[in-house]
Amino acid sequence: MNNQLFQDFDFAQLHSPDFKEDSVREVLILPILTQLGYGQTQIIRSKSLLHPFLKIGSKKRPITLIPDYLLKVENSHAWVLDAKAPHQHIQSGDHVAQVFSYSIHPEVRSKFFALCNGWAFALFRQDTPEPILYFELAKIAHYWEELSAYLSPSSFQTGKVLTYITPKKAVKSAPFDYLERPLLEEIPVKKRAAKRHFGVHGYFTKQSWNVVNEYIGNFSQAGDVVLDPFGGSGVTAVEAMMLERRAIHLDLNPMSTFLIDALTSPVDLIDLQCSFERIKTAYLEREPKTEEAIEKALKHYAYPKDFVLPKGSDVKVVQDLFSKKQLAQLGFLKHLITKETNKNVLKALLLAFSSTINKINLTYHSSTYTKENAGDSSPMRYYRYRIAPKGVDLDLMKTYEKKISAILNAKREIAHKINDKTIDQLQIIRGTATDLSFLKKESVDYIYTDPPYGKKIPYLDLSVMWNAWLDLPVTDQDYSLEAIEGGEHEKSKADYNTLIAKSIEEMYRVLKFDRWMSFVFAHKDPEFWHLIIDTAERCGFEYAGAVAQKNGQTSFKKRQNPFTVLSGQLIINFRKVRKPKYIMKASLGMDMGEIVMQTIEGVIAKYNGASLEQINDELIIKGLELGFLDLLKKEYSDLTPLLLDMFDYDKDTELFSIKQDKQFKTHVDLKLRVRYYLIFYLRRMEREKKTAEFDEIVLAMMPLLKNGTTPEAQTILSVLEDIAYRIGEGWRLTAEGQAAFDL
Numbered sequence: 001m002n003n004q005l006f007q008d009f010d011f012a013q014l015h016s017p018d019f020k021e022d023s024v025r026e027v028l029i030l031p032i033l034t035q036l037g038y039g040q041t042q043i044i045r046s047k048s049l050l051h052p053f054l055k056i057g058s059k060k061r062p063i064t065l066i067p068d069y070l071l072k073v074e075n076s077h078a079w080v081l082d083a084k085a086p087h088q089h090i091q092s093g094d095h096v097a098q099v100f101s102y103s104i105h106p107e108v109r110s111k112f113f114a115l116c117n118g119w120a121f122a123l124f125r126q127d128t129p130e131p132i133l134y135f136e137l138a139k140i141a142h143y144w145e146e147l148s149a150y151l152s153p154s155s156f157q158t159g160k161v162l163t164y165i166t167p168k169k170a171v172k173s174a175p176f177d178y179l180e181r182p183l184l185e186e187i188p189v190k191k192r193a194a195k196r197h198f199g200v201h202g203y204f205t206k207q208s209w210n211v212v213n214e215y216i217g218n219f220s221q222a223g224d225v226v227l228d229p230f231g232g233s234g235v236t237a238v239e240a241m242m243l244e245r246r247a248i249h250l251d252l253n254p255m256s257t258f259l260i261d262a263l264t265s266p267v268d269l270i271d272l273q274c275s276f277e278r279i280k281t282a283y284l285e286r287e288p289k290t291e292e293a294i295e296k297a298l299k300h301y302a303y304p305k306d307f308v309l310p311k312g313s314d315v316k317v318v319q320d321l322f323s324k325k326q327l328a329q330l331g332f333l334k335h336l337i338t339k340e341t342n343k344n345v346l347k348a349l350l351l352a353f354s355s356t357i358n359k360i361n362l363t364y365h366s367s368t369y370t371k372e373n374a375g376d377s378s379p380m381r382y383y384r385y386r387i388a389p390k391g392v393d394l395d396l397m398k399t400y401e402k403k404i405s406a407i408l409n410a411k412r413e414i415a416h417k418i419n420d421k422t423i424d425q426l427q428i429i430r431g432t433a434t435d436l437s438f439l440k441k442e443s444v445d446y447i448y449t450d451p452p453y454g455k456k457i458p459y460l461d462l463s464v465m466w467n468a469w470l471d472l473p474v475t476d477q478d479y480s481l482e483a484i485e486g487g488e489h490e491k492s493k494a495d496y497n498t499l500i501a502k503s504i505e506e507m508y509r510v511l512k513f514d515r516w517m518s519f520v521f522a523h524k525d526p527e528f529w530h531l532i533i534d535t536a537e538r539c540g541f542e543y544a545g546a547v548a549q550k551n552g553q554t555s556f557k558k559r560q561n562p563f564t565v566l567s568g569q570l571i572i573n574f575r576k577v578r579k580p581k582y583i584m585k586a587s588l589g590m591d592m593g594e595i596v597m598q599t600i601e602g603v604i605a606k607y608n609g610a611s612l613e614q615i616n617d618e619l620i621i622k623g624l625e626l627g628f629l630d631l632l633k634k635e636y637s638d639l640t641p642l643l644l645d646m647f648d649y650d651k652d653t654e655l656f657s658i659k660q661d662k663q664f665k666t667h668v669d670l671k672l673r674v675r676y677y678l679i680f681y682l683r684r685m686e687r688e689k690k691t692a693e694f695d696e697i698v699l700a701m702m703p704l705l706k707n708g709t710t711p712e713a714q715t716i717l718s719v720l721e722d723i724a725y726r727i728g729e730g731w732r733l734t735a736e737g738q739a740a741f742d743l
C-alpha cells in the first residue's frame with residue numbers, strides 16, 4: 001500500500017538536507033489525508049489562529065499560531081496535524097506541546113492531534129501524554145486500519161440532530177436489530193403504579209420503574225443479560241426479570257443487596273402470612289408499653305449499640321435516633337422475627353421490619369399534606385439525620401402490618417415472573433462497580449445504571465441506621481470504594497472521578513459488542529457530564545445521544561441561571577461498537593447564536609410548541625455534546641428575553657412557537673418542519689370546521705417551507721399519513737397526531 005500511497009517514495013531521501021518540512025507535507029502527508037477520505041474543502045492549510053493569551057509590543061500586536069493542517073468534518077475541526085522536518089522529534093518535547101496548544105485553541109478544540117516528520121507519524125489525544133498511535137511511515141500499511149479508525153472523516157460525529165422519528169412504529173414492525181434501536185424520547189413517569197416498588201422499602205433515590213422498564217424493553221430482548229452495577233433499590237433487576245431477561249444487581253451497600261434479595265426470594269405467601277400472624281399475636285401479648293416493661297425489654301432484647309452516625313447528624317449514635325420505647329419494641333419484634341426457620345420467609349419478615357424502621361424513629365417527619373403515616377425518615381428525605389421537631393408516635397405493630405401487606409402485594413405482583421423456576425436468572429452481588437471480575441468480558445447485553453452524583457448522597461453514611469439493625473457489616477474498604485464526593489471519609493472530587501471512570505471501564509469490558517449502555521446522570525456540575533462522556537469515549541464507547549428525563553419530581557423550580565440545572569436527570573446512551581465515532585467539539589469560531597437558534601427551533605418543531613424547560617434541557621444537551629456548555633452559561637444567562645423576542649408565546653399553555661405564518665430561520669430537519677406546520681394547519685381547519693384537502697394543504701405549506709430544501713408533495717404526503725387519516729376528500733389528525741400536539 002505504501003508504494004501506491006507514496007508513489008514508490010524512497011525513504012532514503014529523508015537523509016538529504018534538501019528534504020525539508022514542506023517536502024514532508026507535499027510528498028507524504030497529503031496522500032495520507034486524501035487516502036483517509038478528506039476532500040480539498042476539508043483540509044485547511046496554514047490557518048492563522050489568534051493567540052488566545054499573548055500579545056506583544058506596545059501596540060499589543062497579537063501573536064498568531066499557524067498549524068499546518070486542520071482537518072474539518074461538517075463544521076468542526078476533527079483533528080490537527082503539523083509537519084516537521086525529518087530530524088525533528090515528534091513523540092515528546094516542545095513540538096508536541098506546540099501542536100497540543102493548537103488542539104486546545106478556542107478556534108480549534110479538537111480531541112486528537114498528530115505530528116509527522118516523514119520518518120514517522122505520531123497521534124495523540126488531548127488527555128494522554130504518550131502517543132496513542134506511533135508508527136514508521138514505511139510501515140503504514142500495517143497501521144492503516146487503526147489509523148483510519150481514529151482519523152477518517154466517518155470516525156467523527158457532531159451531536160445528535162433532532163430528526164423526525166416515530167419510534168413506536170419502527171419498534172413494532174422491524175426485526176430486532178440492536179444497533180438500529182431508536183433513542184427513546186422522554187417518558188411520562190408512573191411512580192406509584194407498581195406494587196413491586198412503591199411502599200415496599202424506601203431508598204435514597206429510586207429510578208421510575210416504568211422508565212427503566214421501557215429502556216430495558218427497547219435495548220434488549222428476552223433472555224438477554226441486563227446489568228446494573230450501581231443497583232440501589234433494585235429497580236433495574238426487578239424490571240429486567242419482569243421482562244424475562246437475566247438480571248445482575250450489584251451494589252456496595254449491603255442494605256441494597258439485602259432489599260432486593262428479600263423482595264425477590266420466592267416464598268409461599270400463605271406461609272408468610274401465617275408467620276406474620278404468629279409474630280403479631282406473640283408481640284401483642286407482651287408488647288413492652290410500661291416504663292418497667294420497656295426497661296426490662298431493653299435488657300433482654302438486642303438493639304444496635306454505639307454505631308456512630310455521620311458528622312452533621314443531630315445525635316451521635318444510632319440508638320439515640322430512637323426513644324426508649326421504640327428501641328424496646330423494635331428489639332422485641334426483631335427477636336420474634338428471628339425465630340422464623342424458613343430462610344426466605346425470614347428475609348421477607350426482616351424486609352418489612354427494615355421498612356418499619358423508616359417510620360419508627362425520632363427522625364420521622366410526617367407528611368404535611370397526606371396522612372400521618374405517609375412520611376419518611378430524615379436520611380431518606382433530607383439526606384441527614386435530623387430529629388423531627390414534631391415527633392409522631394406511630395404504633396409499631398400497625399406499621400409493621402402495613403409493611404407486611406405491601407410486601408405480600410409486591411410478591412404477588414412479581415410471582416408470575418420471579419419464582420422458584422426463574423430465580424436462578426437473577427444474580428445479586430454485594431461488591432464494587434469498579435471490579436466486575438466475576439463477569440467475563442463481553443458477557444452482558446444491556447447496562448442501565450444510575451450511579452451516585454458526587455456530593456449529594458453519601459449512601460453508606462446514610463444507611464447506617466438500617467445496616468446496624470440488620471447486622472450488615474460495612475468495612476473501611478467499602479467506604480474507600482464508594483463512588484461519592486465528601487461524606488464522613490471526606491472523599492475528593494478526584495476520588496469520585498477515578499472510581500466512576502474505573503467503573504465505566506469495567507462496564508465497557510463486560511458489555512458485548514453492538515450493545516447499549518444507558519447511563520443516568522443528574523449531577524449539577526456540567527464538568528462531570530463531560531467526564532462521563534470523555535471517559536466513556538476513551539474506553540471505546542460511542543456516544544449515541546442524551547435525553548432529559550424527569551424522575552417523578554413535580555415541583556418546577558424557576559431557574560435563575562439556565563444551563564446549570566437540568567429539569568430532571570439526563571439519560572446518556574452509549575453503544576459499544578467496533579468502530580466508534582468520536583464527538584467533535586464545536587469550534588468557537590462557529591456562530592454560537594446559530595446553534596442556539598437552530599436548537600430552539602428544532603425543539604419547537606419536535607414538540608409542536610415547546611416550554612422554556614424543554615428548550616433549556618435541549619440546549620444543555622447540545623452544549624454538552626458540542627462542548628460549549630460553559631460558554632452558553634456565560635452568554636445566555638437568561639433565555640427568556642431572546643425567546644419572547646423571536647417567538648410567539650402562549651400564556652395559557654406556556655409554550656413558545658414559531659411566529660405565526662413565519663418560516664423557520666435555521667435549518668431544521670425538513671420532515672420535522674413539515675410535521676410541525678401540518679399539525680398546526682390541521683388543528684386550525686378542525687377548529688374552523690373546514691375540510692383540509694391535500695392540494696390546499698400543499699399550497700398552504702409551501703411558502704412556509706421555502707427555507708432550505710423545498711419538499712416534494714410526496715414528502716408532505718408521507719408525513720401526513722403518519723399523523724392524519726383520510727376522511728372523505730379531506731384529512732384529519734389521528735389521536736396520535738393530536739397527542740403529539742398535547743405533549
Ligand SMILES: C[S@@+](CC[C@H](N)C(=O)[O-])C[C@H]1O[C@@H](n2cnc3c(N)ncnc32)[C@H](O)[C@@H]1O
Nearest residue numbers: 206207230232233252253432433450459482483
Ligand atoms: C443513585 S443510587 C442507585 C439507585 C437505583 N438506580 C434505584 O433506582 O434504586 C447509586 C447507588 O450506587 C451505590 N454505590 C456507590 N458506590 C458504589 C460502588 N463503587 N460500586 C457499586 N455501587 C456503588 C450506592 O450504594 C447506591 O445504591
